[in-house]
Amino acid sequence: MTLKTACKHLWAALFPGLAMLAPPALAEDPSLARQLTRTIEQRLISDQVAGAVVVLIEDGVPVWTGAFGLADPARGLSMTTDALFRVESISKPVTAWGAMQLAEGGRLDLDAPVTDCLKRWQPPEGTAPFTLRQLLQQTAGIGLGDYAARYAPEAPRPTLPEHMAADFAMIAAPGAGFAYSDTGYNLAELVIEDCTGEDFGTLMAREVMRPLGMERASFDWTGAGMPVGHDLRGRPVAPYLYPGRASGGMMATAADIARFAAAGMQGADQDLLSHEAVAELHRPAVPVGGLFGLVTQGYGLGHFTETLSDGRAAVWHGGQGFGWMSHMHIVPQTGDGIVILSNSQRAWPLFAAVLRDWSDSLGVAPVGMTRVLWAETAARIGIGALLGLALAALWLARRPRSRPARIAAGGIAAALLGWPLWAAMQDYLFLFSILPGLWPWLGAASALAAGGLLLVAVAPERKR
Numbered sequence: 261m262t263l264k265t266a267c268k269h270l271w272a273a274l275f276p277g278l279a280m281l282a283p284p285a286l287a288e289d290p291s292l293a294r295q296l297t298r299t300i301e302q303r304l305i306s307d308q309v310a311g312a313v314v315v316l317i318e319d320g321v322p323v324w325t326g327a328f329g330l331a332d333p334a335r336g337l338s339m340t341t342d343a344l345f346r347v348e349s350i351s352k353p354v355t356a357w358g359a360m361q362l363a364e365g366g367r368l369d370l371d372a373p374v375t376d377c378l379k380r381w382q383p384p385e386g387t388a389p390f391t392l393r394q395l396l397q398q399t400a401g402i403g404l405g406d407y408a409a410r411y412a413p414e415a416p417r418p419t420l421p422e423h424m425a426a427d428f429a430m431i432a433a434p435g436a437g438f439a440y441s442d443t444g445y446n447l448a449e450l451v452i453e454d455c456t457g458e459d460f461g462t463l464m465a466r467e468v469m470r471p472l473g474m475e476r477a478s479f480d481w482t483g484a485g486m487p488v489g490h491d492l493r494g495r496p497v498a499p500y501l502y503p504g505r506a507s508g509g510m511m512a513t514a515a516d517i518a519r520f521a522a523a524g525m526q527g528a529d530q531d532l533l534s535h536e537a538v539a540e541l542h543r544p545a546v547p548v549g550g551l552f553g554l555v556t557q558g559y560g561l562g563h564f565t566e567t568l569s570d571g572r573a574a575v576w577h578g579g580q581g582f583g584w585m586s587h588m589h590i591v592p593q594t595g596d597g598i599v600i601l602s603n604s605q606r607a608w609p610l611f612a613a614v615l616r617d618w619s620d621s622l623g624v625a626p627v628g629m630t631r632v633l634w635a636e637t638a639a640r641i642g643i644g645a646l647l648g649l650a651l652a653a654l655w656l657a658r659r660p661r662s663r664p665a666r667i668a669a670g671g672i673a674a675a676l677l678g679w680p681l682w683a684a685m686q687d688y689l690f691l692f693s694i695l696p697g698l699w700p701w702l703g704a705a706s707a708l709a710a711g712g713l714l715l716v717a718v719a720p721e722r723k724r
Contacts, residue, residue, distance in 0.1 A: 292316065292621045293324045299617055303610035304329045307697040310490045310604040311339035313514040314614060317590070317597035320525040322518045331487035331603065334496065342513055344476060344486045345601040347586040348579025350517060351479070351510040352445055353541070356396050356562025357520075358468045359452060360537050368392065368455050374447065377455035381421035383428065390434035395448040396561045397545045398440050401432035405443030405507075410500040410582060413481050420450050423503035438546045438559055446504030460505055471532050473519045477512035479505040486511070487603040489583025492692040494606065497583030508581055517599045521588050524575070525595045542575045542592060551690075555628040569625035578629070580605065580693065587611050589618070589627060596622055606696035608632050635694040639702050646676075646705035653712025657719045670717035677710035679703075 293316065300312060311329030315322050327339040362368035370393040375382060394400040405427045411417035418426070427443050449460045456463060461479035469477045476484075481501055489497035502509050523530045524538055533541075544558030544565040556576075558565040563575040568591065576589040585607040590597035598618050600611050612632035619626045653669070661669075680703030683689055691699050 292617065293326065295617050295621075296614055297326060297328075299613050300326070300328045300610065303613055307606050307609055308494055308604075309602060309607045309610050309696075310494075311343075311487060312600060312602040312604075312607060312610065313339060313341055313343060313345070314601075315514045315518040315599040316618075317518055317522055317525075317599070318595065320522050320528055320595035322515070322522065325514060325518075333490075334488070337487075339487065339603075342476075342515070343601075343603075344484055344511055344513055345586065345603065346486075346489065346508075346581055346584040347510050347512050347517060347601065348508040348581040348584055349442075350512075350577050350579050350586045350588055351506060351508050353562040353577045353588075354464065354468060354477075354510060354520060355445060355448060355506040356541055357533065358464050359392060359396060359448065360541060360561065361467050361532055362452065362456065364533060364537055368452065370396070374451045377451050379454045381424050381450060383430075387430060388434050392448060392451050393561070394434055395441075395444045395451070398438050398444060398559050399435055399546050400441070400444050400447075401430050401434045401436055401439055402441040402444040402447070403429040403431045403439070404441055405429075405446070407442050407508075408582070409503055411503070413483070413499055413501055417501065418503050420446060420453075420504050424450060427503075438548045438552070440552060442504075442507035445507035446502075449504055449506035452506075468532065469516070472523050472530060474512060474516040477510060477516040477520075479510050481511075484511075489581075490604045490606070491583050492605045492688065492696060494604075500582065508579060514599050514601050517586070517588055517601070518597070521590050521597045521599060522595075524590055524592055525597070526592045527595075538592075542573070555631050557628070566628050568622070568627070570623065572624075574627065576627075576629070578611070580608070585611065587615070587629070589615060589629070591622070605693070608693050609636060609696065632694050636698060639695050639698045643698075643702055643705045646702075646709040649709040650705070650712040653709065653716050657712070657715040661716060666717045669713040673710040673713035673717060675710075676706045676713065680706050 296314060300314065303309060309329060310333055311331055314326045316324040325341045327341045329339050331337045331339045331343055359368060359370065363370050371391050373389040374392055374395070375389065390400040409423065424447060432439055452463065453460050464479050491497055522528060523532070524542065541561045542563055542565065543560050545560050547558050548556050556564040556566050560575065564577055566574050568574050572591055572593050574589060574591050579586040583603065583605055585602045585605060587600045600614055602610065609632055612630045616626045616630045616633070619630065683691065683703065695702065
């Protein structure tokens with residue numbers, strides 16, 4: 261990378277708003293689609309995201325779809341609106357719809373202990389009883405699970421009961437509170453199969469996806485062509501499957517997810533679930549805390565929930581997998597919604613920027629997921645502070661210094677130099693997800709500050 265190119269990337273990363281300046285004719289266009297196009301195209305560059313597809317929903321109907329970037333950068337293939345994506349954890353609300361449909365039809369009891377149905381695997385002896393409803397609400401007290409368990413489509417992989425035996429762990433008492441769990445949803449898959457005697461993917465296709473018009477959506481690997489996924493370092497990701505499907509195994513187009521989102525609107529023309537059942541899926545069942553609590557307020561049955569600044573209720577779900585990201589946000593009362601899919605794991609800030617534009621169009625304060633962008637503000641302040649520290653250290657290195665001050669400078673320098681080196685060796689850090697374009701600059705600024713402090717620690721003292 262040349263110095264000119266590096267400076268260009270740094271400018272775009274530190275000041276993305278300036279990169280979005282447009283000619284007057286474009287800036288004056290009030291169209292939300294136009295604004296989203298500007299935002300996405302800028303973010304593809306600043307965050308080095310491969311590609312994305314976005315669908316806008318108004319009055320319960322998809323009104324605009326945009327495809328951006330590349331489906332396969334190595335081959336120069338453009339993204340298309342009908343591209344098939346891994347949608348990762350958007351699989352969870354679809355699974356919840358399936359469970360509710362079976363419950364309304366009398367084939368499943370959401371409030372019975374799951375052990376009433378389970379035949380191929382049982383929780384360890386002494387495990388406190390929990391229900392399918394608690395699995396869907398993320399209140400069963402089960403740990404997150406091994407989200408990195410991935411297998412090539414043609415490779416042998418453990419059966420779901422075998423995976424459950426290795427992955428199941430209780431971390432809290434059932435009903436004690438929210439605990440996001442992929443394992444819990446995979447167990448829900450096992451419960452549904454053992455209760456109905458049917459394959460989960462086949463059942464979900466027949467009972468949910470086809471009735472809702474999700475024509476290409478599938479929980480089963482079909483070998484259909486897909487864009488190439490890209491990890492947090494921008495490297496291509498080979499196709500893979502999880503041992504379970506309900507937590508994150510669905511593949512679908514943006515149009516499929518838009519049809520699913522539209523089905524959840526009040527007054528939607530769908531006869532899969534009663535309006536009361538859809539309302540139950542969307543009703544907050546448990547408050548959400550921790551990192552999730554920074555971006556949402558509650559969780560229903562397979563849906564995160566929040567109250568917009570004008571009092572309307574919104575529900576949403578997102579997904580992050582190895583090389584893929586997804587997001588769906590809807591306001592059931594008014595039929596507004598948005599779907600965002602990307603073949604890059606670097607897309608969280610892009611999603612947040614799109615959701616900020618969408619929130620503005622609704623006349624409400626930015627939805628909770630836009631708080632991902634707070635990290636960018638903090639990082640820019642941090643970069644400025646670290647560069648200031650580097651300059652101050654260069655000045656201090658030329659001044660008289662006490663022994664304790666030199667030792668302290670050396671210790672701080674070691675920490676400032678050590679964390680970027682440690683981070684660079686990790687396969688995944690939350691920091692990488694929320695600061696894909698900025699964390700290398702943050703690390704570089706930290707290293708510069710460390711260099712200045714090392715001079716303070718080791719440079720010969722000058723006489724007064």
